[in-house]
Amino acid sequence: MYKELRDLIFELAKKPGTAGDEHAASHAALEKLSRYMPATLDALGNVRGGLAGPGAHIMLEAHIDQIGLIVTRVDENGFVMFEACGGADTRVLEAHEVTVWGKSPLFGVVVTLPPHLSKKEDAAKAKDMSDLAIDTGLPSGQAMALIRPGDRITLNGGHRALAGNRICGPALDDRIGVAAVLRCLELLKEKPHDCRLSVVFSVQEETGGSGAAAGGYSAQADEALVVDVSFASAPDIPKEKSAELGKGPMPGIAPSLDTTMWERLLEIADRHRIPAQVEVMGGGTGTDADKIQNAGAGIRAALISIPLRNMHTAVEIADLTDVENAAVLMAQYIAERGKNA
Amino acid sequence: MKQLITELSAIPGVSGRESEVREFIISKIKDVSEYSVDALGNLLVMKKGKRRPSHKVMLAAHMDEVGLIISYITEDGFLKFAPVGRVLPRVLMGRPVLVGSNAVPGAIGVKPVHLLKEDEKKALPETDSLYIDIGAFSREEARGLVKPGDTAVFCSNPVSFGDGFMKGRALDDRVGCAVLVEMIRGDLEFDTWFAFTVQEEVGLRGAKTAAFQINPDYAIVVETTTAADIPGVNDEKRVCLLGEGPAVSFMDRSTTYDHRLYQTVMETAAAKGIKAQPKTVVAGGNDAGVIHTSRAGVRTLTVSVPCRYLHSASCVIKESDAAETAKLVKALATQFADA
Numbered sequence: 001m002y003k004e005l006r007d008l009i010f011e012l013a014k015k016p017g018t019a020g021d022e023h024a025a026s027h028a029a030l031e032k033l034s035r036y037m038p039a040t041l042d043a044l045g046n047v048r049g050g051l052a053g054p055g056a057h058i059m060l061e062a063h064i065d066q067i068g069l070i071v072t073r074v075d076e077n078g079f080v081m082f083e084a085c086g087g088a089d090t091r092v093l094e095a096h097e098v099t100v101w102g103k104s105p106l107f108g109v110v111v112t113l114p115p116h117l118s119k120k121e122d123a124a125k126a127k128d129m130s131d132l133a134i135d136t137g138l139p140s141g142q143a144m145a146l147i148r149p150g151d152r153i154t155l156n157g158g159h160r161a162l163a164g165n166r167i168c169g170p171a172l173d174d175r176i177g178v179a180a181v182l183r184c185l186e187l188l189k190e191k192p193h194d195c196r197l198s199v200v201f202s203v204q205e206e207t208g209g210s211g212a213a214a215g216g217y218s219a220q221a222d223e224a225l226v227v228d229v230s231f232a233s234a235p236d237i238p239k240e241k242s243a244e245l246g247k248g249p250m251p252g253i254a255p256s257l258d259t260t261m262w263e264r265l266l267e268i269a270d271r272h273r274i275p276a277q278v279e280v281m282g283g284g285t286g287t288d289a290d291k292i293q294n295a296g297a298g299i300r301a302a303l304i305s306i307p308l309r310n311m312h313t314a315v316e317i318a319d320l321t322d323v324e325n326a327a328v329l330m331a332q333y334i335a336e337r338g339k340n341a
Numbered sequence: 342m343k344q345l346i347t348e349l350s351a352i353p354g355v356s357g358r359e360s361e362v363r364e365f366i367i368s369k370i371k372d373v374s375e376y377s378v379d380a381l382g383n384l385l386v387m388k389k390g391k392r393r394p395s396h397k398v399m400l401a402a403h404m405d406e407v408g409l410i411i412s413y414i415t416e417d418g419f420l421k422f423a424p425v426g427r428v429l430p431r432v433l434m435g436r437p438v439l440v441g442s443n444a445v446p447g448a449i450g451v452k453p454v455h456l457l458k459e460d461e462k463k464a465l466p467e468t469d470s471l472y473i474d475i476g477a478f479s480r481e482e483a484r485g486l487v488k489p490g491d492t493a494v495f496c497s498n499p500v501s502f503g504d505g506f507m508k509g510r511a512l513d514d515r516v517g518c519a520v521l522v523e524m525i526r527g528d529l530e531f532d533t534w535f536a537f538t539v540q541e542e543v544g545l546r547g548a549k550t551a552a553f554q555i556n557p558d559y560a561i562v563v564e565t566t567t568a569a570d571i572p573g574v575n576d577e578k579r580v581c582l583l584g585e586g587p588a589v590s591f592m593d594r595s596t597t598y599d600h601r602l603y604q605t606v607m608e609t610a611a612a613k614g615i616k617a618q619p620k621t622v623v624a625g626g627n628d629a630g631v632i633h634t635s636r637a638g639v640r641t642l643t644v645s646v647p648c649r650y651l652h653s654a655s656c657v658i659k660e661s662d663a664a665e666t667a668k669l670v671k672a673l674a675t676q677f678a679d680a
Contacts, residue, residue, distance in 0.1 A: 237453075
């Protein structure tokens with residue numbers, strides 16, 4: 001099941017798009033979006049599309065960037081020093097395979113010491129990122145010619161299907177959101193509605209949301225449906241901070257989100273038997289929704305989160321049914337929003 | 342040899358489950374030599390040379406690799422595991438793995454960085470608290486795919502990169518296996534004995550019975566050893582350097598090597614123009630530990646290909662070091678047989 005959706009996600013997620021260097025991922029998404037509406041890239045690199053309609057103006061948004069690392073220096077032996085670009089987790093980096101996006105893509109390994117040379121007292125301590133380096137196997141001259149400070153680095157992982165409808169790999173945060181928006185547009189082809197639509201796939205969510213701020217301002221929509229990921233349950237995660245994988249997308253409620261939209265989403269999910277779970281946040285959401293709500297004269301915003309395990313690692317895990325149901329929920333919302341305008 | 346190293350390092354063979362590695366090696370040597378498989382799974386090979394040796398020389402390399410073994414499946418379908426050999430949490434967290442003989446894909450779960458308290462951000466969990474997620478929602482669903490007792494390896498394909506470097510999962514010690522296979526497939530001056538051993542990573546278990554059976558006068562263990570030639574490590578702690586040829590051990594945690602024999606190796610390397618370097622930190626141990634004490638004692642050496650990031654998904658060697666190691670081992674085997 002969901003083979004097409006899985007292929008779409010993997011195709012989008014294998015393109016690199018570390019915050020501020022989303023070019024490859026953006027172009028893949030632009031090509032897909034152009035099948036549904038005229039689309040272009042804006043000044044910051046956001047993918048933007050629009051479709052006219054007489055009814056309410058609804059913005060669909062997901063971020064196109066992913067977390068990664070950024071080169072700070074190449075040392076005298078050709079090792080590459082780096083810092084985080086977005087919320088990278090230093091605990092998972094040692095011995096990780098990476099790609100350095102230099103003049104050409106270069107394979108590398110993050111250095112580590114084996115157990116034979118590790119001290120017992122260091123066993124429980126993760127290294128500071130500034131004490132790590134990437135081994136590209138290149139002598140310094142060659143490394144310096146190919147790699148410059150500012151080049152981005154992604155964690156290698158590869159994408160694979162797991163048991164049932166679960167999938168695993170890097171950058172599912174938030175390419176599954178992008179895929180959900182595209183899938184929603186596909187569903188709307190069969191669903192009459194009179195909404196005006198704006199789609200934004202924003203850059204730089206992982207470094208603060210600059211893309212969404214500009215994208216929201218440009219769209220000036222009445223309402224925004226933002227699709228991002230949130231924590232799925234796992235053995236070491238408190239139940240109150242997570243949702244179940246496979247039990248549906250999570251319409252969220254928070255001070256920065258619009259209560260009427262939230263209630264409408266839950267009511268639609270209930271009436272159409274679309275699986276959904278609720279996510280409650282006490283302040284901002286930590287997603288692009290916060291930026292969009294605040295853009296220009298303000299936009300009512302709803303957040304639909306897709307449960308994700310191992311967020312910000314190369315083994316993010318999601319369930320395709322949750323992605324599909326996020327798309328179904330948004331499509332139904334848009335179809336009914338037209339009538340309710 | 343590069344092709345052979347690549348193929349060998351991709352085969353899963355966690356300690357106690359070496360059969361796929363053994364079958365592969367047998368397929369490469371069965372037409373050119375006699376072989377047998379012993380009770381523990383060691384592959385013992387005798388290759389005829391042009392002449393009968395005055396001393397019996399055994400070359401040994403271990404077939405097994407470190408990995409994980411599934412110990413328990415939780416109600417929610419997560420797999421608990423024990424490490425087989427020494428594998429640290431820092432190289433396990435957030436890595437893709439393949440479980441069991443059907444290579445069921447999974448990943449070692451990680452609490453997202455967003456949910457960590459300040460003091461947790463630099464803290465590594467204990468191996469006990471880690472689990473493998475194969476995407477199953479229940480014990481029943483998981484049991485359809487895997488079972489306790491299955492072993493798991495890192496999902497890590499061989500890659501050639503940089504200036505003649507190779508990355509692979511099980512280079513420790515498939516590089517040694519590759520060196521031996523190449524020797525068997527080539528012409529030898531003297532009859533020579535080879536042991537492809539099991540269970541090195543869990544206490545040098547296979548080498549003990551292999552040495553007992555072959556009963557050699559001299560043994561050369563062909564291994565990988567840790568190279569710490571990376572940023573943040575002082576020169577005196579680097580052990581050995583990639584690109585400087587095989588590392589020869591004078592002492593490690595399992596063996597104090599015959600000093601005259603050690604000196605002979607360095608002299609032979611120099612005389613023949615083969616790159617070699619001393620292993621300059623007393624650390625680690627290998628099959629030499631049980632081979633040199635076999636029966637009434639065996640003169641034993643260890644010659645290792647320097648390897649970065651041992652016991653992780655990303656072992657890294659330099660191809661030229663493997664080639665130099667092969668040259669040195671062959672020269673020494675001939676020298677000892679004729680001694």
